Amino acid sequence: MTDLTQDMGEGASGPARPANSIFAQDARTKRRNAAERRFRMYGVIALGIGLVFLVALLFAIVRNGTPAFTQTFIHLPVELSEAKLDKNGNRDIEQIKKVSTFGYKPLIEDAVARALEENGIASPFEDAGDLTDLISSAAAAQIRDLVIANPDMIGETVEFRVLAASRVDGYFKGRVTRESLARDKNLDAEHLDVADALKDAGVIEREFNWDFILGADASESRPEQAGIGVAMLGSFFMMLVVLLLSLPIGVAASIYLEEFAPQNKFTDLIEVNISNLAAVPSIVFGILGLAVFIQFANLPQSAPLVGGLVLTLMTLPTIIISTRASLKAVPPSIRDAALGVGASKMQSVFHHVLPLAMPGILTGTIIGLAQALGETAPLLLIGMVGYIASNYPDGIASGFLDPNSAMPAQIYEWAKRADPAYYERAWGGIIILLVFLMTMNIIAIILRRRFERRW
Amino acid sequence: MNDMRIAERAVDVNETKISARKVQVYYGDTHAIKDVDVDIEDRTVTAFIGPSGCGKSTFLRCLNRMNDTIDSARVEGTILLDGEDIYDRKVDPVQLRAKVGMVFQKPNPFPKSIYDNVAYGPKIHGLAKNKAELDEIVEKALRRGAIWDEVKDRLQAPGTGLSGGQQQRLCIARAVATEPEVLLMDEPCSALDPIATAQVEELIDELRQDYSVVIVTHSMQQAARVSQKTAFFHLGHLVEYDETGKIFTNPEDPRTESYITGRIG
Ligand SMILES: Nc1ncnc2c1ncn2[C@@H]1O[C@H](COP(=O)(O)OP(=O)(O)OP(=O)(O)O)[C@@H](O)[C@H]1O
Numbered sequence: 232m233t234d235l236t237q238d239m240g241e242g243a244s245g246p247a248r249p250a251n252s253i254f255a256q257d258a259r260t261k262r263r264n265a266a267e268r269r270f271r272m273y274g275v276i277a278l279g280i281g282l283v284f285l286v287a288l289l290f291a292i293v294r295n296g297t298p299a300f301t302q303t304f305i306h307l308p309v310e311l312s313e314a315k316l317d318k319n320g321n322r323d324i325e326q327i328k329k330v331s332t333f334g335y336k337p338l339i340e341d342a343v344a345r346a347l348e349e350n351g352i353a354s355p356f357e358d359a360g361d362l363t364d365l366i367s368s369a370a371a372a373q374i375r376d377l378v379i380a381n382p383d384m385i386g387e388t389v390e391f392r393v394l395a396a397s398r399v400d401g402y403f404k405g406r407v408t409r410e411s412l413a414r415d416k417n418l419d420a421e422h423l424d425v426a427d428a429l430k431d432a433g434v435i436e437r438e439f440n441w442d443f444i445l446g447a448d449a450s451e452s453r454p455e456q457a458g459i460g461v462a463m464l465g466s467f468f469m470m471l472v473v474l475l476l477s478l479p480i481g482v483a484a485s486i487y488l489e490e491f492a493p494q495n496k497f498t499d500l501i502e503v504n505i506s507n508l509a510a511v512p513s514i515v516f517g518i519l520g521l522a523v524f525i526q527f528a529n530l531p532q533s534a535p536l537v538g539g540l541v542l543t544l545m546t547l548p549t550i551i552i553s554t555r556a557s558l559k560a561v562p563p564s565i566r567d568a569a570l571g572v573g574a575s576k577m578q579s580v581f582h583h584v585l586p587l588a589m590p591g592i593l594t595g596t597i598i599g600l601a602q603a604l605g606e607t608a609p610l611l612l613i614g615m616v617g618y619i620a621s622n623y624p625d626g627i628a629s630g631f632l633d634p635n636s637a638m639p640a641q642i643y644e645w646a647k648r649a650d651p652a653y654y655e656r657a658w659g660g661i662i663i664l665l666v667f668l669m670t671m672n673i674i675a676i677i678l679r680r681r682f683e684r685r686w
Numbered sequence: 687m688n689d690m691r692i693a694e695r696a697v698d699v700n701e702t703k704i705s706a707r708k709v710q711v712y713y714g715d716t717h718a719i720k721d722v723d724v725d726i727e728d729r730t731v732t733a734f735i736g737p738s739g740c741g742k743s744t745f746l747r748c749l750n751r752m753n754d755t756i757d758s759a760r761v762e763g764t765i766l767l768d769g770e771d772i773y774d775r776k777v778d779p780v781q782l783r784a785k786v787g788m789v790f791q792k793p794n795p796f797p798k799s800i801y802d803n804v805a806y807g808p809k810i811h812g813l814a815k816n817k818a819e820l821d822e823i824v825e826k827a828l829r830r831g832a833i834w835d836e837v838k839d840r841l842q843a844p845g846t847g848l849s850g851g852q853q854q855r856l857c858i859a860r861a862v863a864t865e866p867e868v869l870l871m872d873e874p875c876s877a878l879d880p881i882a883t884a885q886v887e888e889l890i891d892e893l894r895q896d897y898s899v900v901i902v903t904h905s906m907q908q909a910a911r912v913s914q915k916t917a918f919f920h921l922g923h924l925v926e927y928d929e930t931g932k933i934f935t936n937p938e939d940p941r942t943e944s945y946i947t948g949r950i951g
Pocket residue numbers: 713716718736737738739740741742743744745756758
């Protein structure tokens with residue numbers, strides 16, 4: 232390279248080096264290059280700040296949320312004593328049902344006492360009943376449900392896996408300490424000694440808790456039992472409503488506006504208003520839903536159907552805007568080509584334009600749905616926040632019409648409750664919500680890739 | 687009306703296919719076509735020439751009402767196809783465009799297979815009763831588009847994957863597949879190499895046996911080679927319309943002469 236330039240310089244036939252050589256940068260170029268370098272640096276810094284926030288957020292979510300997926304369980308052989316559960320011994324289901332969860336307490340008491348005895352742990356309590364504080368009050372109901380389902384089991388000793396009380400669970404997760412128990416009426420430090428001993432003995436174990444993902448919400452005093460499953464179903468039915476309404480309506484409206492409607496003041500006005508609608512705070516849609524769907528149309532409160540309708544209102548502008556953008560992106564020459572061979576306007580749209588716009592439409596729809604899935608504020612006003620979603624809907628219709636909650640509403644509800652165990656569950660719920668959102672976004676990306684074609 | 691055509695036939699070998707009178711086109715406030723009167727003959731190649739922006743494409747698009755798709759465009763005057771006013775309210779532009787096919791300046795194949803590109807028109811117009819007939823139509827059209835040999839082995843390949851010149855010939859094949867009576871071609875060869883151009887010109891000459899072909903071109907040589915009649919447009923006016931030979935050898939209007947000799951344009 233250098234040889235060559237020298238040759239050029241020295242050679243008799245080569246031209247002399249020009250006065251302003253392109254090898255030397257002039258002041259202007261230097262300034263310009265410096266400005267460019269500075270700008271690139273700003274970009275890198277901005278990106279770095281964003282990444283730091285993202286990593287911090289993810290770290291916080293994972294750290295705070297993962298404990299919610301495991302739960303402390305106690306493995307207890309419980310003797311289903313005939314004397315206590317079925318005094319007459321005739322296995323009459325009505326009689327058995329008469330025994331309330333309170334009647335199962337003594338069984339658990341016995342079982343715990345026996346577990347201590349078998350493992351050679353001395354009980355620090357005078358009253359054996361104190362020991363049951365280790366166990367969630369959900370345990371009695373769990374045993375009762377099993378007995379009612381299988382009355383034949385009465386008299387046998389059955390191995391149960393029952394939930395530990397939330398304080399015990401908190402102790403093993405580091406949420407509850409001996410110091411913090413000093414101010415707690417529910418549990419004493421002695422309980423923790425017993426719990427430690429039981430853990431060493433393998434009676435208490437921390438295991439993955441499917442019930443957190445699939446289960447129902449529980450009352451304020453039983454965080455260990457609460458799950459997000461029912462709210463997940465609520466969200467599912469809402470999303471179904473949103474998808475079934477907003478996709479056809481949004482796409483039809485966009486096609487009409489983009490391909491058929493004349494360009495005039497009126498359509499301009501509509502266009503501006505759709506853009507404005509996209510920027511309307513979601514709580515406004517909530518109060519609109521309350522007024523129109525619940526107070527005027529008398530639809531049931533807290534129902535996923537109403538939630539879906541409200542979220543449809545909210546999602547429509549997003550879908551319309553993205554659909555119109557993707558219709559606009561289809562080159563007009565394709566429309567001309569179709570019209571040129573004698574296709575009607577509608578044929579040109581449905582045979583040629585729409586397939587090309589499909590990836591954009593689908594992506595927009597999924598992003599709109601993802602937005603709707605995470606939306607909480609409008610649900611506040613139609614009563615889906617604060618509702619304790621403790622029952623699964625028993626069919627498709629009741630899935631739409633029975634009161635339910637939704638995932639973000641459930642998370643908000645948990646975060647609001649006093650018990651720190653619920654705080655942990657709120658983080659866990661956020662992980663689940665994010666998994667859903669991420670899945671939807673990935674589907675959007677895959678669809679876009681799959682359908683993308685050159686033209 | 688019929689009587690008039692019979693009278694004309696006596697004078698002329700070819701009857702008039704399209705007859706335009708006092709055609710005006712406005713794009714919003716721009717007056718793009720001013721007072722154009724022209725009679726386009728059947729079984730004839732008519733060339734539209736003129737400097738860029740003079741309104742050749744605009745006028746061509748009037749002939750199959752493609753201007754309807756432009757919101758700001760407004761067409762006045764009468765254009766008769768076989769004596770019927772194509773801007774009559776009773777006319778369905780879709781039906782008209784099946785009769786008056788068009789090839790655009792920029793090749794615009796559908797992003798579908800080569801086969802589907804050609805088969806689309808016949809399909810929507812119900813020209814084929816079954817797959818075999820459709821195959822036949824597609825092959826015939828591709829042959830007439832002078833592209834059959836190049837694509838016969840990859841009919842299912844995407845039409846957009848062809849070269850620019852092949853795409854344009856595919857578009858021509860697509861246009862002839864619907865058996866139009868008039869074929870409008872807006873600079874069909876601007877993307878083609880000389881060989882493909884020669885093929886297309888040959889094709890145009892062949893099409894003349896059955897159709898009336900209107901071709902917009904910037905190439906004087908092409909106009910002289912393929913057309914029997916030539917119309918010279920300038921600033922929205924139809925300046926001169928006559929036998930191609932006459933236009934190129936002995937134009938009446940000084941503007942035509944200076945354009946042809948390369949002094950304006
Ligand atoms: N869609 C449109 N909207 C507004 N004005 C237009 C439109 N299309 C064309 N025009 C105007 O109409 C006039 C004629 O345009 P046209 O496209 O017919 O020219 P042309 O003769 O085909 O030119 P070229 O040889 O460059 O293709 C031009 O002044 C152009 O600016």
